Amino acid sequence: MAFLNFIHQPKNELEQGGRASAPVQQDLGEPEKTCPNCRKQIPLSRLWAAKNTCTCGYHFRMRARQRIGLIADSKSFNEMYEDIVSVDPLDFPGYREKLETVQHAANEMEAVICGNCTIGGTECAVFAMDPYFMMGSMGCAVGEKITLLFEYATDKHLPVVGFTVSGGARMQEGLLSLMQMAKTSGAVKRHSDAGLFYLTVLTDPTTGGVTASFAMEGDIIIAEPGATVGFAGARVIEQTTKKSLPKGFQKSEFILEHGFADAIVPREWQKDVIASLLSIHKGGGKA
Amino acid sequence: MSLQPYERVKIARGAKRPTGCDYIEGIFTDFFELHGDRRFADDAAIVGGVARIDGNPVTVIAIEKGHTAKERMQRAFGAPNPEGYRKALRLMKQAEKFGRPVICFIDTSGAFCGIGAEERGQGQAIAENLCEMMTLKVPILSILIGEGGSGGALALGVADRVWMMQNAVYSVISPEGCASILWKDSAKADEAAASLKLTAEDAYRFGIVEHILNEAEIGQPIFYKKLKDKIIKELDMLASDENLIENRYNRFRRIGRYSCNPEGKDETT
Numbered sequence: 001m002a003f004l005n006f007i008h009q010p011k012n013e014l015e016q017g018g019r020a021s022a023p024v025q026q027d028l029g030e031p032e033k034t035c036p037n038c039r040k041q042i043p044l045s046r047l048w049a050a051k052n053t054c055t056c057g058y059h060f061r062m063r064a065r066q067r068i069g070l071i072a073d074s075k076s077f078n079e080m081y082e083d084i085v086s087v088d089p090l091d092f093p094g095y096r097e098k099l100e101t102v103q104h105a106a107n108e109m110e111a112v113i114c115g116n117c118t119i120g121g122t123e124c125a126v127f128a129m130d131p132y133f134m135m136g137s138m139g140c141a142v143g144e145k146i147t148l149l150f151e152y153a154t155d156k157h158l159p160v161v162g163f164t165v166s167g168g169a170r171m172q173e174g175l176l177s178l179m180q181m182a183k184t185s186g187a188v189k190r191h192s193d194a195g196l197f198y199l200t201v202l203t204d205p206t207t208g209g210v211t212a213s214f215a216m217e218g219d220i221i222i223a224e225p226g227a228t229v230g231f232a233g234a235r236v237i238e239q240t241t242k243k244s245l246p247k248g249f250q251k252s253e254f255i256l257e258h259g260f261a262d263a264i265v266p267r268e269w270q271k272d273v274i275a276s277l278l279s280i281h282k283g284g285g286k287a
Numbered sequence: 288m289s290l291q292p293y294e295r296v297k298i299a300r301g302a303k304r305p306t307g308c309d310y311i312e313g314i315f316t317d318f319f320e321l322h323g324d325r326r327f328a329d330d331a332a333i334v335g336g337v338a339r340i341d342g343n344p345v346t347v348i349a350i351e352k353g354h355t356a357k358e359r360m361q362r363a364f365g366a367p368n369p370e371g372y373r374k375a376l377r378l379m380k381q382a383e384k385f386g387r388p389v390i391c392f393i394d395t396s397g398a399f400c401g402i403g404a405e406e407r408g409q410g411q412a413i414a415e416n417l418c419e420m421m422t423l424k425v426p427i428l429s430i431l432i433g434e435g436g437s438g439g440a441l442a443l444g445v446a447d448r449v450w451m452m453q454n455a456v457y458s459v460i461s462p463e464g465c466a467s468i469l470w471k472d473s474a475k476a477d478e479a480a481a482s483l484k485l486t487a488e489d490a491y492r493f494g495i496v497e498h499i500l501n502e503a504e505i506g507q508p509i510f511y512k513k514l515k516d517k518i519i520k521e522l523d524m525l526a527s528d529e530n531l532i533e534n535r536y537n538r539f540r541r542i543g544r545y546s547c548n549p550e551g552k553d554e555t556t
Contacts, residue, residue, distance in 0.1 A: 089493075089544035090484045094469075140543035147540070169437070171460045171468070174483045175495055178437060178459040179542040182445050185417035186536050193422065209459075211410030212398075212438040217418055231410035231438070232400040236464075240400045250405060260408045 033060070051267045059224055059267055061204060064113040064130035067163050071271045072117035072126065079115040081148050086110065086141040086173070095172040098134070106133045111166075112142045114149045119161065120275025122282060125153035128163040131204075137170035138210055143180025146214060150187035159197035159278055164215040168208020181213040188217045197281035199274060202229045202252065202261065216260070220277060222270075223252035223261040290454070293477035295486050296462055298454040299433045300396075302359075305506045307349025307392040308334055310432060313511030314518065315340050315347055321378060323370075327407060330371030332363045332399070335378045337387075341519045346382035348375045348443060349392035352433070365434075366399040369412035372442050376416050379423055388426040388522050391443040396461060398439030413442040420445035421539070422532055426525035428518065431455040431487075431496070447525055447535050449495065451487040453502040457495070458485035494542060 032041045038056035047053075051070060052060040062070075068077055085103075088096045103109055111133040116125050127149055129136040138146075146162075153160045169177040191198060200218035204227035211231050215221075223229060230250035238245055248254050255261045265273050290298070298304070311318055315338035322329040335348040352365030359365075375391075382389045398409050420427060429446035435457030451457060460468075462480035467473040490496045500517075504510040528534060 083547055085546050087544055087546050090482065092482050093478075139545075141545040144543050144545050169459045171465055171483070173544075174459050175457055175485065175490060176493055176543055178441055178457075179495060179539060181438060181441060182417050182421070182539045183542060185414065185445075186421040186539055189418040189421050190536070192418075209438050212413035212442075213417055214414070216408075216411040216414040230405050231398065231413070232405065237400055237402060237405070241402065243402065245402065249402070254406075258406050258408065260411055 053267055057225060057266070059204065059226055061131045061165070062267075063132060064108070064128035064163070067128040067203075068113060068115070068117070068126060070267070071119055071161070071274055073119060073121065077115055077117040077126070079113060080152070081114050081145045082109065084110065084141050084145050084148075086139050086170075088172070089140065089176055090172070090174050092172040092174070098172070102134055106130065108133050110141050110145065111136045111138070112145050114145050116152075116158070119271065119278055122159070122275065122278040124159045124161050124278060125149050125156075126161045129165045129210075131165045134167075134170065135205075136164075136166035136210070137168060137177075138166060138180050138184075139170035139173040139177045140180060142170075143177070143183050146184045147180075147187040150184070150191045153196065154187075154191045154194050157194070157196065157284075159199070159281060159284065160191065161199045161201070161274055161278070162214065162218070163201045163203055164206045164210055165203045166206055166208065166210035166215070168210060178209065181209045184214045185217060188214050192217075192219070195284050197278070197284050199277060201265075201270065201274075202255070203227050205229070207231065207233060219281075221261045222263055222265045222273070223255055224270075225252055225264055225266050227252045229255045229261070289488075291477065291481070292456075292483075292486055293462060293480035295454050296434075296456050296476075296480050299456045302354060304433055306354060306365075307351040307394055307432065309506070310392050310430075310511070310514075311338065311347055311349055313508070314515045315345070318347065322374070324373035324377055326370065326373055328368075328370045330363075330368050330374060331361055332365050332367040332395070333371035333375055335375060340390075340515065340522070343522075344385070344387040345522075346378050346387055346389045347392075348378055348389065350395045350440075350443065352394055363399055365395045366397060367395065367439060367442075368399045368401075368404050369407040369409050372398075372412040372416050375443060376419055379420065379427075383424050386425060388428065388525065389423070389446075390518065391427065391429040391446065393429055393431045393435055393440045393443050394433035394455075395436050395439050396434050397436035398442070413438045416442040417445055421536060424532065426522060426528070426531060427535075428521060428525070430500075431457055436461065445535075445539065447528070447531060447538070448497050448521055450498045450500055451490055451496045452500050452505070453487055455487055456480075456485045457487075457490050458483050 035054040037058035202223040318338040320336040353359040353362040427446035462476040465479040466475040
C-alpha cells in the first residue's frame with residue numbers, strides 16, 4: 001500500500017526528497033501551503049490540481065463543496081435543504097455571534113451540504129460535512145438536514161453517499177444536539193430496512209457524536225488515509241488514563257486494523273471506487 | 288426554591304444516591320442477572336437481566352456506578368465499555384424475541400474513555416444501539432436516575448418513554464468539559480452547567496423527557512412502590528400501542544430547533 005508511506009516519517013533529508021525547508025524564490029503571487037507531513041512547500045494551484053493532497057500522500061482537509069465537486073458527475077449536483085440553518089435554542093453565551101462569524105468566514109450557512117447527484121451515472125443522495133464550519137459539529141440544523149436526506153433517499157429508493165468530518169455534537173445546542181444522534185440514526189435505520197445502500201467516507205477528523213451515529217452506520221465504511229476517527233478525543237484519553245497512546249492511535253489505519261472500516265481509499269481513487277460500489281448495489285431497495 | 292443547575296449536577300453524582308441495582312431491587316422480583324456480550328467480555332458497568340414486574344416478565348438493564356470506593360472502581364464509575372453496550376443490545380434483542388418490554392436505568396458520566404474502548408469501537412457500539420433500539424419491536428422505557436452523560440447515556444435512551452428524576456441531569460457534555468473547551472477553565476463549570484440547560488425541567492421543556500419524577504422520598508420503600516406503579520401503568524399503555532415503532536421514530540424525529548428561512552426565525556420545536 002504505497003500510498004500509506006507518508007505515515008512513516010522520513011529518516012533524513014535525502015529520504016524526504018532533499019532539503020525542503022530552504023526558501024526557494026517563487027514566482028511572485030503564487031501562495032503556498034506547507035505539508036505538515038513532509039514539510040514541502042506546495043503552490044496552491046498544484047495542491048488543488050492534486051485534489052488537496054501532497055505528493056507524499058498527505059491528505060489536506062477539504063471543503064464540503066470541493067468534495068462534492070470531486071465525486072459528483074459534472075453539473076449533476078442539486079443542493080437540497082440549504083435554507084435550514086441553526087438558531088440559538090439555549091441562548092448559549094456567544095453562540096449567536098460565533099455562528100454569524102463562522103457563516104461569514106466559511107461562506108457556508110451550515111456544517112453539512114446535502115443534495116442529489118449522479119456518480120459514475122448512478123443517481124444517489126449525497127452529503128458532505130465541512131471542517132471549516134465549527135469543525136463540522138452537529139447541531140439541530142445538521143441533524144435535520146441529514147435526517148431529511150435519508151428520508152428523501154428512502155422515499156426515492158436512492159443510495160446515500162456521505163462524507164463525514166466532525167468534532168461531534170455541537171455543545172452550544174446542548175441536549176438538543178445530542179438527540180440528533182438518535183434522530184439521524186433512526187432515519188439511517190429506516191433507509192437500511194428498505195434495503196437501500198449507504199456508503200460513508202470517514203475523513204479527518206470524524207469523532208464524538210457523529211462517529212457514534214451515522215458515520216459508523218454505513219453498509220460500507222471507507223476511510224481516507226491518515227484521518228483521525230474515534231469517539232473520545234485522544235487528548236482527553238491521554239489525560240484521563242495517564243497512559244501514552246500507541247502510535248497511529250485513532251488513525252484510519254488503526255480503525256481498519258481493528259475492524260471498523262472496510263478499506264482505506266486515497267482521494268485520487270475515491271470517485272472510481274464509489275461509482276463502482278454504487279453500481280454493484282444498483283437495484284437495491286424493496287418495492 | 289429550586290436548586291442551581293450545578294448543584295443538581297453534584298446531587299446527581301452523589302455517592303449515596305440510589306444506583307441502578309437499588310432500583311432493580313426496589314422495583315422488580317425474580318431478577319436474574321445475565322452477563323457478557325458473547326463477543327469479548329462482560330462489562331460490570333452495565334447490569335442486565337430478566338425479572339418480573341407485577342408478575343409479568345421484563346428485561347431490565349441498568350448502568351451501575353456502585354456505592355463504595357471499591358465497588359466504584361470495579362464498575363468503572365458507571366462508564367460502560369463497548370462490550371457493555373453490546374451486552375445491553377443482546378438483552379434487548381432477547382426481549383424482542385420473547386416479547387417482553389425493556390426498562391433501562393441510566394446513570395453515567397459518559398461512555399468509558401480509554402484506549403481499549405476505542406480499539407473495540409466505542410462509537411460503533413453506541414451507533415448500533417441507537418439504530419437497533421429505534422426499531423425494536425417491544426416497548427422501551429428509559430429512566431435517567433442520576434447522570435445522563437452524552438452518547439454514553441443516549442445509547443440506552445432511545446425509548447418510547449424517557450423519564451427523569453427531578454435532580455438527574457442530561458447533557459451533551461460535562462459542565463467541566465464544556466467550560467474547559469469554551470473558556471479554557473474547568474472551574475467555570477457552574478456557569479457551563481447553567482448554559483447547557485441540563486436539568487430535568489429543561490429536558491421536559493424541550494420535549495426530550497415525558498415525565499419528571501419527584502425525589503422527596505428517594506430510596507425509601509414508598510418511593511420504589513410509587514415508581515413501580517407508574518411503570519406498570521405505562522407498560523400497560525405501551526403494550527396496546529399498535530404504532531409503537533412509528534411513534535418512537537416520530538418521538539425523536541420532531542426534536543430540534545432550527546430555522547427554515549434566511550431571517551433566522553425559530554420555526555420548529
